Amino acid sequence: MPIQDLIGKEIPTFEMPIERGKIREFAAAIGDDNPIYYDLEYAKKTKFGGILAPPTFTTTKSFWRIGGTNQEIAGLDNRFVLHGEEEYEYFAPILAGDTLTCKGRIADAYEKPGKRGGKMIFVVFEFNFFNQRKEKVLTSRSTLIQTGGVVKE
């Protein structure tokens, strides 16, 4: 199958509840002790009125999505896949207690010759997140790169 045929492939729409405990766990994993991520009393007094999700928190969508990982959906070989780029556009705050609906698709797919011969496959996934008030809160794009074979520095 030509790689371009992946373009437009939809990822099954799924719901993603934004959980306070998960936000705290995520903030701890990136070493961020900002109280906006765990201290409810503090967070209530801010303009957000609640616990805020960190900028890269929607990475945790892996727990909620259905129909396999990005790699599986694109038929890539996990051993040779690198994460090339990640991009976010933020439209409104995401708070603990929100329920997001996530719609994803493959936005782009192409091949390039590799620097050391062979070919590299690029696949761009785009996800749009909407909250329970149907407001678009976030767009994220992930670019995965499959290299021709074993990757060495």
Next chain:
Amino acid sequence: MEPKVLFFEDVREGDEAPSLVIPHITRTQIVKYAGASGDFNPIHHDEIYAIRAGNEKVFAMGMLTAGFLSHMITDWVGDGNLRRYKVRFTTRIWPGDTVTCKGKVTRKYAEGGKNFIEAEVFAENQHGEKAVTGSFVAELPSRLKS
């Protein structure tokens, strides 16, 4: 504790972010991020799998370093002010590496009655090799209103 506020008027092009240092990345830290994020690609936690795929050992997810970098950014520009954040993964971060996150304002501008700054950011290892490079746009409050 009051949230720190960075006002638009107090920023100049060329200003640098207070840098953030994450010393000595451990396998435990990588596994903690796997659990928190749901990224269970074995290349990041299964040393035998990682070696068989041609690596010296397991290595950190790019998104962990992107998370460190976003921590530096939100400490700098304040919570909820990011409008765009983009990162590119260039070199891998290995257990034992020390990561330093830095940033610099490249542009400030007003648009549609709102005030924005753009900045270049990067995270480098202890050899000065950039592991993640990127940029962001943040909307900043003004001293002139509210």
